[in-house]
Amino acid sequence: MSIFSTFYLCFFTAKQVSIDKMHIRHILFYELPRGSTAMKTVKNVCEVYGEDAVKIRMCYKWFKKFRSGDFCLDDSLAAYLAAILLICPVVAYSR
Numbered sequence: 001m002s003i004f005s006t007f008y009l010c011f012f013t014a015k016q017v018s019i020d021k022m023h024i025r026h027i028l029f030y031e032l033p034r035g036s037t038a039m040k041t042v043k044n045v046c047e048v049y050g051e052d053a054v055k056i057r058m059c060y061k062w063f064k065k066f067r068s069g070d071f072c073l074d075d076s077l078a079a080y081l082a083a084i085l086l087i088c089p090v091v092a093y094s095r
Contacts, residue, residue: 042054
């Protein structure tokens, strides 16, 4: 399953989040593979969207999540469980 398929499932199965938060998460998702540090990313985002647009702790949290292979941009439990089922499908076995 591709990253984009996982993102699609997570985005459309979980409850909607604020468009502002989702937009910031897209920016964080874009910045990590470019090699930007968390501090540089926060500085750039806050220059454009205002001082309180993103905090360094939030940026660390999302960078850690993306580095672990979880590319779902929703932080709800439903999205997390949907992503887990895609990555680790339940395999039935017979005794």
